[in-house]
Amino acid sequence: MDSQMMTGNLAAAWGARLADVDYIPAFPITPQTEIVEALAKWCAGGELAARFVTMDSEHSMMTAAGAAEATGARVFTATSSQGLLYAFEVLYSISGWRAPLVLVNVSRALAAPITLESDHNDVLAARDSGFLQIHAETCQEVLDSILMAYRIAEDERVMLPVIVNLDGFSLSFTREPVRIPDPEQVRTFLPPFHPAHLGFRASVPHSLGVAVIGGTPYAYFRHQMHLASINALEVHREVAASFEQLFGRRYDVVEGYRLDDAEDVLVMTNSCAGTGKAAVDAARGEGKRVGLLRLRMIRPWPADAIRGALRGRRAVAVLDQNLAPGQGGILFQEIAASLYHEATRPRALCSFIGGLGGQNLSVGELRAIFEQTAKAGVSGKGIGPVLLYTQAEHREMTQLQMVAAGSVKRET
Amino acid sequence: MYAVRFHGRGGQGAKTASRILGTAAFLSGYQAQDSPIYGAERRGAPVAAFTRFGREPIRERGVIAHPDLVVVADASLLEDPAARVSDGITDQTTLFVNSPLQAEQIRAQSRLRGRITTLDVTEIALQHFGQREAISALLGAVAARLAGLQQESLRQAIARELGDLGVAPPIIERNQTVALTCYGSVQVMERESVTEPATIATTFHIPVYESPSRGTARISATGNSVLRETGGWRTFRPVLVADKCNGCWLCFVYCPDGVIAMNKDDRPVIDYAHCKGCQICVHECPTHALVAEREQEGGVTWTAR
Numbered sequence: 001m002d003s004q005m006m007t008g009n010l011a012a013a014w015g016a017r018l019a020d021v022d023y024i025p026a027f028p029i030t031p032q033t034e035i036v037e038a039l040a041k042w043c044a045g046g047e048l049a050a051r052f053v054t055m056d057s058e059h060s061m062m063t064a065a066g067a068a069e070a071t072g073a074r075v076f077t078a079t080s081s082q083g084l085l086y087a088f089e090v091l092y093s094i095s096g097w098r099a100p101l102v103l104v105n106v107s108r109a110l111a112a113p114i115t116l117e118s119d120h121n122d123v124l125a126a127r128d129s130g131f132l133q134i135h136a137e138t139c140q141e142v143l144d145s146i147l148m149a150y151r152i153a154e155d156e157r158v159m160l161p162v163i164v165n166l167d168g169f170s171l172s173f174t175r176e177p178v179r180i181p182d183p184e185q186v187r188t189f190l191p192p193f194h195p196a197h198l199g200f201r202a203s204v205p206h207s208l209g210v211a212v213i214g215g216t217p218y219a220y221f222r223h224q225m226h227l228a229s230i231n232a233l234e235v236h237r238e239v240a241a242s243f244e245q246l247f248g249r250r251y252d253v254v255e256g257y258r259l260d261d262a263e264d265v266l267v268m269t270n271s272c273a274g275t276g277k278a279a280v281d282a283a284r285g286e287g288k289r290v291g292l293l294r295l296r297m298i299r300p301w302p303a304d305a306i307r308g309a310l311r312g313r314r315a316v317a318v319l320d321q322n323l324a325p326g327q328g329g330i331l332f333q334e335i336a337a338s339l340y341h342e343a344t345r346p347r348a349l350c351s352f353i354g355g356l357g358g359q360n361l362s363v364g365e366l367r368a369i370f371e372q373t374a375k376a377g378v379s380g381k382g383i384g385p386v387l388l389y390t391q392a393e394h395r396e397m398t399q400l401q402m403v404a405a406g407s408v409k410r411e412t
Numbered sequence: 413m414y415a416v417r418f419h420g421r422g423g424q425g426a427k428t429a430s431r432i433l434g435t436a437a438f439l440s441g442y443q444a445q446d447s448p449i450y451g452a453e454r455r456g457a458p459v460a461a462f463t464r465f466g467r468e469p470i471r472e473r474g475v476i477a478h479p480d481l482v483v484v485a486d487a488s489l490l491e492d493p494a495a496r497v498s499d500g501i502t503d504q505t506t507l508f509v510n511s512p513l514q515a516e517q518i519r520a521q522s523r524l525r526g527r528i529t530t531l532d533v534t535e536i537a538l539q540h541f542g543q544r545e546a547i548s549a550l551l552g553a554v555a556a557r558l559a560g561l562q563q564e565s566l567r568q569a570i571a572r573e574l575g576d577l578g579v580a581p582p583i584i585e586r587n588q589t590v591a592l593t594c595y596g597s598v599q600v601m602e603r604e605s606v607t608e609p610a611t612i613a614t615t616f617h618i619p620v621y622e623s624p625s626r627g628t629a630r631i632s633a634t635g636n637s638v639l640r641e642t643g644g645w646r647t648f649r650p651v652l653v654a655d656k657c658n659g660c661w662l663c664f665v666y667c668p669d670g671v672i673a674m675n676k677d678d679r680p681v682i683d684y685a686h687c688k689g690c691q692i693c694v695h696e697c698p699t700h701a702l703v704a705e706r707e708q709e710g711g712v713t714w715t716a717r
Contacts, residue, residue, distance in 0.1 A: 098624045098627075098628045159624040195624070197630060206631060212629060221627070221628065227620070
């Protein structure tokens with residue numbers, strides 16, 4: 001089947017449809033709503049044999065999703081930003097139940113102040129919830145990652161839920177060609193879901209996520225979740241090979257772009273990595289030895305793959321599209337920790353914060369990152385966190401502050 | 413530092429006793445600390461509380477592994493492994509048990525080490541207050557005496573702690589009076605400093621991954637609550653006076669633990685291995701056919717109502 005133009009949201013809906021899910025609890029939120037609208041239409045039209053239920057909130061939605069998954073149903077749901085945070089406590093229950101559903105998060109910056117466009121403080125807030133996290137760069141990768149996510153999540157060695165993340169607007173509402181995999185081949189790739197530890201039979205009751213009231217069993221079960229999550233690295237490798245064999249597209253836990261002889265490497269995630277790759281090409285055109293490492297799997301943290309890609313480089317820059325107030329970039333901290341024990345760790349680590357709330361990332365800004373990173377590599381002194389904030393942005397901001405303060409009067 | 417561990421059942425006042433002791437030590441000019449630990453807050457379930465005091469700042473917190481003094485509010489806890497009364501008790505530990513039995517009888521029954529002393533605090537509470545729960549001040553008094561604190565600090569500590577619980581001043585005064593009786597009655601053991609065993613570094617066991625059927629907090633066995641006998645939670649047991657029973661089944665309906673079955677003559681049959689002694693059946697019985705009898709080592713000796 002040839003490709004067709006579709007948004008990241010529609011690609012996500014197609015992922016759920018091809019995964020032949022049984023149950024979809026839903027609640028709308030911009031920029032995710034198109035996903036559940038598409039699924040609602042297909043459920044009504046009979047293209048998808050799933051039960052679609054609209055809920056009263058994301059908290060109820062995630063509770064219903066986890067409970068349904070615990071009965072042995074294959075469950076899909078989607079949310080964004082405030083919705084993810086409203087459902088937050090339930091995420092920990094679902095991973096504790098080892099209920100391997102797939103949740104799509106369409107990244108949107110968190111209020112206050114309110115904005116609708118993307119950054120990653122929403123999805124990264126869930127990084128310790130026990131959900132695995134796959135962050136997609138393209139609409140095609142959104143669809144493919146959902147299929148891979150079910151296969152990884154439902155593996156006996158993992159049995160943990162997965163968040164597949166896509167950026168609001170730059171993927172969710174952006175159309176580009178996407179190949180829709182053949183449903184028969186998907187059935188080969190993703191067999192029916194028959195979990196040994198989940199299921200519902202009224203005559204054979206069992207309790208899930210019971211109160212243990214004590215640190216010893218609690219510590220054991222939390223640690224089992226950690227081991228399960230770590231297992232997902234190996235399972236991802238197997239699943240990626242199987243996916244490539246059937247569909248011809250290859251996804252690894254990290255993606256290296258022009259890394260071979262790169263002195264300096266920029267680390268990015270999600271859709272803006274495309275802009276990063278374009279900037280690498282431009283810099284390479286001028287003879288600069290730079291490359292890009294895109295983190296695709298954030299949980300489990302692919303430490304070995306990251307170390308393999310970054311050891312021996314002159315300098316590494318991490319571009320975080322998030323900001324932990326009082327700390328800095330979230331991924332920068334994790335990258336720095338991963339490199340600490342490397343004998344040949346980079347001479348300088350640089351932290352950049354950009355693309356907050358959908359703030360534009362220009363090739364010029366990326367060029368500035370490369371220049372500052374090269375300088376840091378030569379001097380052996382890392383920098384940051386540096387906010388990517390241009391002079392033009394500052395002029396715009398000053399104007400807005402004047403309007404907000406009442407200093408700009410309408411001409412009469 | 414002097415470390416006191418209290419063992420009791422939910423509702424007996426072990427936590428308040430630990431606070432009375434903590435406040436008494438504080439008022440005596442010591443550095444002091446007290447804290448409870450419990451799971452679901454259920455009447456009758458085992459609870460523990462800890463009081464530390466000394467001249468130096470107290471750095472450790474939480475469970476007391478090597479107590480100088482252990483106060484057991486309910487002798488049935490000695491038989492309940494979940495209560496872990498015997499943890500860290502050495503020959504130097506002072507062990508107080510609320511029981512009508514002599515120390516030697518307790519030692520023979522429980523095979524516990526430690527220097528044992530007893531007093532029937534529950535009987536004293538019943539005589540003075542007519543109810544079994546109100547023993548926090550009395551336990552605090554026993555602990556204060558064994559820990560070497562003065563009467564005046566104890567008296568003030570009881571007023572503060574029971575006052576915080578909203579107990580009326582006349583009741584507080586009676587508690588103070590009865591507590592001082594206990595203070596004077598308990599056999600004092602010479603305080604001996606407990607030497608903590610030398611610490612060796614722990615050997616860790618690193619768990620491996622197990623399939624989710626084992627590695628998830630999931631219970632698939634049915635009917636396993638029968639394995640956890642809770643009859644020891646009782647201080648009083650419901651007993652049927654057969655000729656008063658009208659066979660109305662209300663006790664069966666009200667029992668929160670499902671331990672009352674009805675026989676073919678419509679008479680209740682109580683599963684004493686699991687009855688927690690909540691007395692709801694006694695309270696609800698319209699014909700007073702169920703009465704509460706005090707549990708006592710060696711047989712029932714006291715009957716309420």
